Amino acid sequence: MKAAFLGFGEIRVGGERITRDVELRNVMAVLPGRSPRRIYVSGHYDSVARLPAKPGAPAEGGASAFDWSAGDNPAPGVDDDGSGTALVIELARVFGQSGIDFDATLVFIAFAGEEEGLVGAKLHAQRAEAEKIPIEAVLNNDIVGGAVGGDGVADGASVRVFSEGPEDSSSRAIARAVREAAALYVPSHAVRLIARHDRFGRGGDHTAFNQHGFPGVRFTESKENFARQHIVDDTFEGVSVPYLARNARVNAAALAVLGLAPPAPAVVDERGRPRLGRQPSGYDAHLQWSASPRAAGYVVYWREAWSPDWQHSRAVGNVTDLVLSDVSIDDFVFGVAALDADGHQSVVAAYVNPPRAEVPIKTLP
Numbered sequence: 110m111k112a113a114f115l116g117f118g119e120i121r122v123g124g125e126r127i128t129r130d131v132e133l134r135n136v137m138a139v140l141p142g143r144s145p146r147r148i149y150v151s152g153h154y155d156s157v158a159r160l161p162a163k164p165g166a167p168a169e170g171g172a173s174a175f176d177w178s179a180g181d182n183p184a185p186g187v188d189d190d191g192s193g194t195a196l197v198i199e200l201a202r203v204f205g206q207s208g209i210d211f212d213a214t215l216v217f218i219a220f221a222g223e224e225e226g227l228v229g230a231k232l233h234a235q236r237a238e239a240e241k242i243p244i245e246a247v248l249n250n251d252i253v254g255g256a257v258g259g260d261g262v263a264d265g266a267s268v269r270v271f272s273e274g275p276e277d278s279s280s281r282a283i284a285r286a287v288r289e290a291a292a293l294y295v296p297s298h299a300v301r302l303i304a305r306h307d308r309f310g311r312g313g314d315h316t317a318f319n320q321h322g323f324p325g326v327r328f329t330e331s332k333e334n335f336a337r338q339h340i341v342d343d344t345f346e347g348v349s350v351p352y353l354a355r356n357a358r359v360n361a362a363a364l365a366v367l368g369l370a371p372p373a374p375a376v377v378d379e380r381g382r383p384r385l386g387r388q389p390s391g392y393d394a395h396l397q398w399s400a401s402p403r404a405a406g407y408v409v410y411w412r413e414a415w416s417p418d419w420q421h422s423r424a425v426g427n428v429t430d431l432v433l434s435d436v437s438i439d440d441f442v443f444g445v446a447a448l449d450a451d452g453h454q455s456v457v458a459a460y461v462n463p464p465r466a467e468v469p470i471k472t473l474p
């Protein structure tokens with residue numbers, strides 16, 4: 110395994126939250142695959158460590174009050190985001206030692222400066238966009254170790270996965286693929302998909318990738334304890350190692366399936382239009398797609414156009430064309446996934462109805 114202890118150059122910033130010039134470095138390890146397309150698993154290794162509130166201090170942000178007076182406190186950051194960082198390091202170790210030949214290049218990365226405005230992730234995503242690096246998915250893990258919420262409710266058997274819309278965005282496709290992989294390989298742990306980019310008022314390193322056009326999702330524990338976040342009390346007492354291990358297994362399943370599978374087929378033409386028609390009868394669903402390298406077959410999915418999850422699927426063999434007779438393309442959403450010879454499935458590429466361009470009407474003066 111080739112380890113690069115520098116993620117796209119050094120970051121020197123001086124800003125509102127970074128009060129003096131510092132050198133920040135993302136830490137990354139790359140497991141080269143047969144193709145340059147990349148899948149990331151990430152966390153952030155910086156933390157915020159405020160002191161608990163002084164008695165009688167006004168509450169802040171609805172959760173708890175904090176004391177900002179001292180800036181140089183012990184900063185354990187065990188859950189936020191030591192948990193995600195530990196998960197990334199463990200997956201780098203396991204995948205690096207696996208001897209498995211992946212199709213995708215896998216990137217294990219701990220970002221710097223997340224709490225200061227997604228600094229490390231933004232600069233990495235910005236440069237990846239400029240250099241046209243094919244990042245197909247970012248599995249971002251941030252606060253994934255706590256199994257008991259601040260309200261006392263425990264849930265050590267599920268994890269939330271946030272993804273930005275709209276409903277057939279590339280990030281939502283990743284989220285569905287994560288749940289699929291988890292259901293197959295870690296069936297005791299539930300993936301709860303949340304159709305939102307993140308929690309209210311919050312963001313994370315996946316946001317930086319989304320903003321630069323890359324698909325990415327966020328894993329966060331099911332029950333958060335806000336009183337332990339961004340504070341010197343973010344210690345080992347607030348996390349469960351068995352729970353974190355389960356979340357690591359879910360990430361491993363998704364990373365391995367997506368890394369082994371061929372890339373998703375292209376379902377649009379060279380001008381970006383969906384290759385979906387009503388022929389031959391004028392009332393059929395005629396799907397066409399481009400062959401995916403190394404694909405041994407394809408699975409076609411469809412669902413009513415008022416449903417978030419695929420409802421029907423059909424394995425169609427190694428073809429790039431399918432007619433579903435008497436099925437309205439207006440009433441259903443369709444998608445295609447590629448399979449390798451061992452059955453590893455790509456994300457589902459959906460046929461999206463593009464928005465109508467606005468044509469202004471000219472009126473007489």
Ligand SMILES: [Zn+2]
Nearest residue numbers: 189190251252
């Ligand atoms: Zn965090």
